[in-house]
Amino acid sequence: MGRVIVVTSGKGGVGKTTITANVGASLAKLGKKVVVVDMDIGLRNLDVVMGLENRVVYNIMDIAEGRCKINQALVREKHLSNFFLLPASQMHTKEDVNIETVYEIISIIKESFDYVLLDSPAGIENGFKSAVAPAEEALIVVTPDVSSVRDADRVIGLLENKGIEGISLIINRYDSTLVKKRKMLDKNDIVDVLGLDLIGVVPENKAVIDSENRGEILVLTTNNVATKAFENIARRMEGEDVPFLNLVPEKRGIFSIFKRGE
């Protein structure tokens, strides 16, 4: 029986989809059988972030409405035989989703996977509710800005009311250079204010954008500090005690020019 975890944030554009894809792939690299589910019905993105858009035949609404079996809708990732995508529908809206049906589909799927990651849409309306309904745990994604943390606080309240207990925090697009100059919210301040366990800090990194442009998953093609951050999240989810990366920028000395491109 797999763990069902919703990746959510309240605010849009903080990197839920990127994190779902990369944490999912990192868990798969650890040998876990993983499926990532795009719950953003009507505005599907996870297929594009994973570069699988041309392989999508059926989607979760086709399962819900009886047009296909669960296995027919699952798309296998190109590099990993134990990593799958369940795409969202483009033709439906979030109001078309029946929460009970989604719940049933996910409870069948979790029987044959170690991890089911649900990529939630932004907002706190029906789309969010149906992404949260089947979840037993949650990963809250924030970026270091006031509006994102505020929305996360609201969402955490909703998840707690629903009885979800394992709620962990991921801070995305963290720029330690700015934090050091006191130009960005410090990760410790965000953790204090939200009162959650921090499970990962993903640094702002250009390679993340590059891989999305190419339709590749960063952790499967690149090895840099962001890859490491995603892999550490996966290992912590597996219960490993992994120290946090030291993201403090190196002092730029006279020889730093020789280190460029690292």
Next chain:
Amino acid sequence: MSWFRRNDTGSIAKERLKLILVQDRALLSPSLLNEMKGKIIEVINSYLEINQNEIEIKIGRESRRTTLEAIIPVKGVKKSHR
């Protein structure tokens, strides 16, 4: 002018965030909170002599725990209940 403008915008963000969350996390609107205070005072007042000017009732939320805190200085038991 801009010489005096604070540059540590990260700290400004932190202060703003704290203030915003205090408001967001308030369970009751100020008028409902006042209504509740009135009723609590009414009940207690029928049993105890209290100093109504020094009453402090507030809803607090630290991290993820919500509490109702009431400080009501008591002078003594009501004469009618002695």
